[in-house]
Amino acid sequence: MIKIATAECFTQGKIGRELHALAQNYxxxxxxxxxxxxxxxGDFDYNKLSVTCSLFIPTIEAxxxxxxxxxxxxxxxxxxxxKVYDEGGDKKVSKLMAKAVRDLSDCDIAIGTTAGVGRGAITIITKEYEIxxxxxxxADLNELKSDDLYNRSYSGIIKTLEIVLLLLNDNIDKIKTLENIDIIKK
Known part of the structure; x- marks a missing residue:
């Protein structure tokens, strides 16, 4: 069983919910x-997935x-x-969030997302990779433009799910072709 846990901000727990529906075949x-x-x-058996937790973590207190x-x-x-960071801050904090939810849940795949001003950031951590x-x-959270915020969230959900499904199907080469990707092999 592959366990997944998320600590999400701008994606509002929707990544975890989607992966849970996939794993349960709802x-x-x-x-x-x-x-x-x-x-x-690919041909990965999604019945081998389990979502341990999916946390919505928008505040610095959380x-x-x-x-x-x-x-x-x-x-x-x-x-x-x-919490509102610029894009560089979002990248740092998404990594911290992914590492923290991994440590708290002892999962195999940890996901952290956060977005303030810019394109936001997503980090996915496995035993082999940090992406x-x-x-x-x-989008700019300070401006409260609903359409921009929705579109950024939607883009983040889709991109994260695509990366996770490619990871599960051992297609790291395809992930490398995606826009704005930083991959660290451990």
Whole structure:
């Protein structure tokens, strides 16, 4: 069994929910919303997946108390406690979030997402790889433009799911062709 855990901000737990629906083979209204054809990524048996937890972590307080990250980088600003970083800060914090949820859950694949100003950041950690990327959509949380924020979130969900499915199907070469990818082999 491959265990997955997420600590999500701008993707609001939707990555974990989608992977859970895939792992459970749910259909209809309770089924997948983002992954149309998981078989197009390869022949991995998705029944071998289990989502340990999917956490929605928008605030700096939750980063500290729930993820137990003692000294996260100071946000550029706070909106009702919600952490707002620039894109570089988002990359650092998404890594911290992924590492923290991995340590808390003892999972095989850990995912951290966060976005303030810029394209946001996503980190996926496995025993072999640390992959950090951004969405393809710029948004500024300070401006509260709903369409921009939705489009960035949607882009992040789709890109993360694509990377996870490619990882599960041992297709790291395809991941390397995606935009804004930084892969560290451990």
């Amino acid at each position: 259909e209809g209204n309770f089924g997948r919303d983002y992954i149309e054809n998981p078989c197009e990524y 980063v500290k108390k729930i993820l137990k990250i003692d000294n996260p980088p100071k946000p550029d600003t706070l909106i009702k406690g919600i 950090t990327t951004t969405t393809n959509v710029y």
